[in-house]
Amino acid sequence: MAQPASLAQRSALAQPSELPSGLLASLQQVARGLGFADLAAVSLDPDLLAHSTHQLAAWIDKGYAGDMTYLQRHLSLRAQPQGLLPGAKTALVVTLNYLSQSDWQAHEAAALADPGRAVVSVYARGRDYHKVVRAALARLGEAVGEHLGPFGYRACVDSAPVLEVSLAQAAGLGWRGKNTLLLNREQGSMFFLGVLLTDLPIEALTPLTRAPAAHHCGSCTACLTACPTKAFVGPYELDARRCISYLTIEHSGDLEESIRPLLGNRLYGCDDCQRVCPWNKYAQLASHPDFQIRHGLDQTTVADLLTWRHADFQRVFQGSAVLRIGYARWLRNLAVVAGNGLRSLVQQPPDLASLIRQRLQDRRTQLSSETELSAAESAMVGRHLDWALAQESGQPSP
Ligand code: SF4
Ligand code: SF4
Incomplete structure (x- = not known):
């Protein structure tokens, strides 16, 4: 985690009216160069995650979490990411595709029908995504710093207590499907999510904000x-x-x-x-x-x-x-x-x-x-x- 920017450094941050032209294109180019498919920003307003955290707590109360007791322990951190990064104001949310076969659905169907096979989930056939996504997020943080000046950030991937799907949905990266995963119309759901918590004000990242996506599951089950x-x-x-x-x-x-x-x-x-x-x-x-x-x-x-x-x-x-x-x-x-x-x-x-x-x-x-x-x-x-x-x-x- 980089250190939060000092007050002096903060004053040097670009103001909205001074944003470098093409910031969005620059950052998306950087993100693509790091392997990310998409990125968007969402303001960490105090109530942003209240509903999702309440739903998670109710889900745990029903016993559906099994022995994932760590979920209960970190509920307050999930509701308020400022506990993970003091002064956190904005989350940058990224997607990273992980498929390595274009005909994967047919390939998996054939493998599942063969009792002599032992099937490892598609996402786990390459290197550990925790390490890959965290390292790429850290490099993204450095790249954003080069455009906007020093700032505080923390890279979060899965193992950190962050509501990635809720943040991604709020950032406009897709909708939560009936299978509980984030979907979007350009990528389906075969991607990892990563979150870069930052202490940047949303104004600094306004070019990366977008409207929440509509739901497109329809009558499908x-x-x-x-x-x-x-x-x-x-x-x-x-x-x-x-x-x-x-x-x-x-x-x-x-x-x-x-x-x-x-x-x-x-x-x-x-x-x-x-x-x-x-x-x-x-x-x-x-x-x-x-x-x-x-x-x-x-x-x-x-x-x-x-x-x-x-x-x-x-x-x-x-x-x-x-x-x-x-x-x-x-x-x-x-x-x-x-x-x-x-x-x-x-x-x-x-x-x-x-x-x-x-x-x-x-x-x-x-x-x-x-x-x-x-x-x-x-x-x-x-x-x-x-x-x-x-x-x-x-x-x-x-
Ligand atoms: S919920 Fe999805 S991942 Fe879990 S057993 Fe059912 S099909 Fe498999
Ligand atoms: S309901 Fe259909 S579209 Fe929605 S997540 Fe499930 S399979 Fe996908």
């Missing part, structure tokens, strides 16, 4: 019906405890046996409510090189992944968001995906099912030698491996 776990309580409301993204990434304990079959071959995250969204035919390819697919993560198979040990997990996911879930959750998820594969493959020519069964048994045998796991983690993974091996009996899913 494709995301609600496509969700494999029926995680949507209704339009715009998600029960995270049933969402595969939450279960495979955020949740640390056992996965309920009743929900394991519904994960199918989704190993890390889930893209279904975006894959079916008609606006995502406008989703754009990433311009940032760090979002290119690494290590063939769009082609991963259950049989291969079952041979990976801790060192492989560390090596492949160094610098990736997947590393954040840790080895125990990775193995837990893999066991569930392998069990689902085994159940589906039992009716087909036996080679692949035999291979998966053998590798699951190897993992079960090796588990006691996995010294990277704590006793509790090892027990959890063991329960999921036992469940996976039992799936071959072909018992129907609950």
Whole structure:
């Protein structure tokens, strides 16, 4: 975080009447050069986020946040970003496309239909977006400073307690879809959001403000019906405890046996409510090189992944968001995906099912030698491996 500008520096800031002509074009050119697709500004008025924070609190009270208890702890910071950056007046909100395949919807549909595959969510196949977006935001802050003089700013990406979607919506970057994600008509929803909190007055960034976007979901309900776990309580409301993204990434304990079959071959995250969204035919390819697919993560198979040990997990996911879930959750998820594969493959020519069964048994045998796991983690993974091996009996899913 850069230091807030001193009073003397502040007085040197350009006044609205003195704004350099072409400021908007200059900053957007800088932003595009950093890989951002779009940016807009919104004034952090005292009541701007009051309604969104109230809705978030009500959502948490219903229990829909599961064990994401940190959401409750930082509610006041979400309502008042000045707690994150003293004197914060304006947020610059940016979008960064992350797709690296133009035919991604067809590719994902084919992968999800193949029980031998283990699918890592599209956004996590490149480098860790937290690092990429934060670094690009910091460079954006420096570039804005070159145009407007020194100012205070703080880059926020996902892990900071900021209501990114609400800020992006207020900045005019799109509307919140029924799948709860930000959509716009030019990019769909396959982009990351980043926020640069600044202590600049909105007047300094007026060329970047725009009117809030209209909603364009209309009568569509494709995301609600496509969700494999029926995680949507209704339009715009998600029960995270049933969402595969939450279960495979955020949740640390056992996965309920009743929900394991519904994960199918989704190993890390889930893209279904975006894959079916008609606006995502406008989703754009990433311009940032760090979002290119690494290590063939769009082609991963259950049989291969079952041979990976801790060192492989560390090596492949160094610098990736997947590393954040840790080895125990990775193995837990893999066991569930392998069990689902085994159940589906039992009716087909036996080679692949035999291979998966053998590798699951190897993992079960090796588990006691996995010294990277704590006793509790090892027990959890063991329960999921036992469940996976039992799936071959072909018992129907609950
Ligand atoms: S990410 Fe997947 S599981 Fe979660 S709400 Fe969307 S479709 Fe449902
Ligand atoms: S799938 Fe339909 S309802 Fe869901 S977010 Fe997209 S447009 Fe809106």
